[in-house]
Amino acid sequence: MLPERTFHSSELPPADRFECWRTLMAETHAPMELRSDHVDMFWARQRNISLGEVTVYPLECNPVTFSRTPKLIRNSDPEAYHLSLVKRGAGVVTMGREVRVHSAFEYHTSDTSRPFEVSSAREPIELIGVEIPKALLPLPPRIAGQVIHQRISSRDGMGALLATFLDQVTRDSHTYQPADGPRLSGVLADLVASLFAGVLDADRSLPPETHRRALTLRIMAFIRSNADDPRLDIPAIAAAHHISTSYLHRLFQREGGGETAAGYLQRQRLSRARRDLADPQYEGLPVHCIAAQRGFSHASAFSRAFRDAYGMPPAAFRRQSLGRRGAYASPA
Structure with a gap:
């Protein structure tokens, strides 16, 4: 720390x-x-x-x-x-x-x-x-x-x-x-x-580098605020900040810590979907509905991206997470 x-x-x-x-x-x-x-x-x-x-x-x-x-x-x-x-x-x-x-x-x-x-x-x-x-x-x-x-x-x-x-x-x-x-x-x-x-x-x-970093931070904040919108994509992000998509890519190459703009957007969506899948409050909500709520237009694309990121399908992650919670729960 x-x-x-x-x-x-x-x-x-x-x-x-x-x-x-x-x-x-x-x-x-x-x-x-x-x-x-x-x-x-x-x-x-x-x-x-x-x-x-x-x-x-x-x-x-x-x-x-x-x-x-x-x-x-x-x-x-x-x-x-x-x-x-x-x-x-x-x-x-x-x-x-x-x-x-x-x-x-x-x-x-x-x-x-x-x-x-x-x-x-x-x-x-x-x-x-x-x-x-x-x-x-x-x-x-x-x-x-x-x-x-x-x-x-x-x-x-x-x-x-x-x-x-x-x-x-x-x-x-x-x-x-x-x-x-x-x-x-x-x-x-x-x-x-x-x-x-x-x-x-x-x-x-x-200085120019401060401009770039500040703009990148504003874009990242914008992505975090709008990640659940399935219409949000690279052209929409660039348009919202009055820059070209190529300049958006260059910004993230310089200031994104090795992560692309598309990768940052997907990571925001995946991390939120992962949090929802582990939340007992959403236990009755189908996986594809959680994916849709977090900005994924296609359930199959969500499943592939989730498995690539976390090493298991979203349904298996949900069973594992909720099962672990149940194991530590006090008996009724």
Whole structure:
């Protein structure tokens, strides 16, 4: 699994909780002043997940105020950008003379080289934080700096794609190997750069390889969202992204990790059908109906593809999976 550090305030005496969490935040982010009206009974839950040079951290805590002052900047500046995907709660962000309110399903951004103050509202907050070195972001600092402090939605476009990526990494962090960390940080840096560039409509500032990777990630997300549609095929995928089928193939050759676009689509459909076949909820549903629900137009083609992928016909896999479940079930 990825290197990870977990903090639960409930495991500490109430008098020590806030100070211990403040120490953790100083290691996670650039040094900040932290204040809270709940110091005596402070509550926080945080996981710091290391992706090499990038840290991602799901955080839930009582209302708190974060301040990055000029003095702290002079004393220590790790030269990094911070993003918070706000999942619950709201906060007031002050940067210079500008004051903005950030609510759920938005990104808050800051720069360790610029003073700011963030005060959460009276309710607890939940977010996924990201600390990314400026040198890792494939975007000129003059461009990236213009995005800081702007309100950015996570409900659509690149904001939604980045949110999906962060949710998946934090949810499934135990399934990745330590060697995956640098690769994940590269993908994350490209997504953040694409998000920033999109906010400013400055796509020309992105390196070509970042464009390709971001487009490939968008296409993969599109395939995952529409894989159950039997009409989805390579021409339809290319048309939805206003590219030719030949360029789609070249994208996957460069950025698909050795998998073709057609192979990625089929793998999505097969994995979902496999999950359904092992689910007792669908035990009475014929195999060919499950195949149809998962985008396969022909039952025979589904059976061949399933056998090639998993080493046995789908009906045999179902019997084996449901039989194994039954063997461990408690007697009535």
